[in-house]
Amino acid sequence: MTAVEAAPARRVSIGRATAVTALLTASGTSLGFVRDLVMAHQFGASGGTDAFLVGWTIPETVSSLLIEDAMALAVVPAVSLALHRRGHARAFVASALPRLAAVLAVAALLSALAAPVLVGMLAPGIGRPDDAVRCVRLTSLTILTFGVVGFMSATLRAHHRFGPPACIYAAYNTGILTMIAVFHEPLGVTSAALGVAFGSLLMIAVQAPVFARCLAPAHVPHRAALEGEAGRAAALGLAAIAPIVLWSLLRQGQVLVERFLGSSLSEGSISHLNYAERVAQAPVMLSLLLVAVTFPRLARATAAGDLTMVRRRMECDIVAVGGMVLCATAFVVAFAPTIITVLFEHGRFTGGDTQSTASIMRIYAVGLLAQAMVAVAGRGFFARGTPSWYPVSCVALGLGATAAIGVATVKGFGVGGLAAANAAGVSVSATLLLVGLRKRLAAISLRHVAHDLLTLAMAAAVATATGLLVHAGLADKAPPALVLPIGGIAVLAVYGTTLMMACACRGLTKARHAATAAGQDASPLELFCPLVIRSASRVISRFDRGKTSDPDTADAQSARQGAVGTDVPLGGAHQ
Known part of the structure; x- marks a missing residue:
């Protein structure tokens, strides 16, 4: 057991952990809005921003796959199990991280080489394909860096270190803003793509010190232990991670369908869709911080076979996240034009852009609750650490609904039809997942x-x-x-x-x-x-501790000590 892991962890309630994580993440989200404001001011909603958004598809997709969803859902249960069995996760990390990095490095290189083909597939009607190819090649680096970032974040969360992972998007957006400020005149919109690559490196740097201290061993594991852990990780990981990867990719497919169909519309349409979706989804991302904090508890309860605790945890998360998202939805629907005006109507972003983006955002808002429910319910299925294909089928059916409705409405309703298709498709997925939770996982009411x-x-x-x-x-x-x-x-x-x-x-x-x-x-x-x-x-x-509907609180677990059983310390080796 490591010196850090052996030290008693400071007990913190779920509410406190979520609040601190939310504050740190809010700083990154705020910088993200500043980034979008600067992009709108410098480049407007034009063919150049459409080209950048084709390149942006890569970090947008791999962030969902390698940071927010698949990596966390696969690594947190595996690391938690290692901590429970051996008191440390160094052997698992030492066997899994180098292999992951090697595979992702090859994927990043192939993506950069195939940039022209990718642009043709993602946006066949794009007006500035050369700019799009350059952006794709620069952002391809994130396939490697985001994978490392996601693995580090999931490992730290399993150790109940939520502070450093919450800072990654602040570092990311700082890198993008820096590159735009320095290179926007000579490089144009390509400077933003360069910032994506630079920011992804900063995401690694901001977690590296705590990650290294968290895994620093009191003794070096025996080589046989490393090899045995590698074999178990490979045997379990390949089977368990396949449905998670497909689930994440199919969720991201909603955006790919929109951009594919939107590329045939007027210039700026993809940008309007992007701005509307990013603003509308911000409250969903913030509300899901609660799920990020409670997921290690859910994974432990599932591993222990405590279905009562799983049921109560899921019910509590569904209602709490739903409450936050619905409140934010009310604000977004009521004040959409003013929100877009304040954030983006500067420089080359015109009043017409504001009206188009605001109308799209109001339609998107209809599906915000469903988007949150898909994320919450999916975590319930994948907390078991065993293969589960039911969530994949649910999201696939939702994506099919989005594509069918989008094709039927894009000519008559334009970007509004695409936004409505998104809301309808994700609602189908959410309904199927919530029904499946009761039948397949825990008897939630x-x-x-x-x-x-x-x-x-x-x-x-x-x-x-x-x-x-x-x-x-x-x-x-x-x-x-x-x-x-x-x-x-x-x-x-x-x-x-x-x-x-x-x-x-x-x-x-x-x-x-x-x-x-x-x-x-x-x-x-x-x-x-x-x-x-x-x-x-x-x-x-x-x-708050002792006053939550979740029975898995610090007071309820006072008999369980150690890295897995304690409540959440928020980062830092001194904890």
Whole structure:
């Protein structure tokens, strides 16, 4: 066991771990918006940005595959199992990482060499194919670097080190912004592609110190142990990772379908789709930080065969993530034009670009809850560390629906039809996955989950209506930068109040039945006021230690010690 791993880990609640991770990730997301703003200011929505976005398809695809989904879903259970059995994961890392890097290096080289072919496949109608080829060749490096980044992030998360992985996108966007600032005049939009390559190297650098200290051994594992671990990793990993890889690629296929069909539309259409999707998906990415924090717990519960804990963990994650996404959806739908104006309407990004992007974003927002549910449910299936092909079939059917609807609507409705096809396809996938969770993994209560999500959706509908009224009243009377915070406060206040009132009403009914059974004559007001206060307290403390619906808390695990059983320390060797 390593010195770091042997040291007692500081116990931190899920809520605290998620909050700190969210703050660090928010800095990276903010820099991502700055990056998009700079791109819009310097290059607008033009044939040049369309060419860059063809190259951007590579890091966009491999980030989902190698950082956010497949790598984490495959490596976190494997490292957690190694920690549980041996107290350290050095043998697994030493056997798996070099092999992974070698395979990805070959893939990166092949991608760079085949750039002209890839451009022809991804965007056959692109107006500036030479620029697209250059961007593809530069961004091909991310196939290697993102793989290393994802492996490091998953290993650190399995060790309950969430700080460094949360910083990677801040480093990434810093690299892109630096290259644009230095080279935008001589290289044009190619400077952004150069920044992608440079930023991916910074992502490795920001995790390397803690990664090295986390795995520094108190003794060097025996060669036989390394070879045995390599054999077990290869035998298990190849079988388990295949469906995860396909699941991630098929999810990313939604974007590929849009860009393929959108390449036949007017110049700038792909850019409008990209800007709308990136802004709309930001709240989904932030809400899924909760799932990133709880996934190691889910993997341990699944490995232990504790189906009750798995069920409660999944139900809690579905409702919590759904609540955050629906609140954000209300804000996005109500204030879409102003959001795009503040973020992008500068330089060459015109008012017409704003209107087109905002209308697309409102359509995308319809599918945000479904996108979040696909991510949450998929993690439930893959937490077992064994092959599971059901999620692959669900996402494949959703992708087929997206392609069919997109082909049918692109000529008549343009980019709006493509956005609607995306929302419809991902909704098909989410529905199939949630139904499959109950039948194939754990007996989650679909009735209770659906009831909770319906309550959240009703609160979001009220908040959306309020936001639209606020937007209509302030749009022509206040600066856009002032409209957004006012609108955000209004939407959040109405959403929270409506939700607490709904929870209180549900509790009121139960309390009145209890009072009647006890022979007490309590007025509705006497029952209602404490219930409102109690509901607010329950929402605030939902994920705090000892007050979460998840039984897998620090207090519930006080008898289990060590790297796997302890709560989450947020990075740093001193922890």
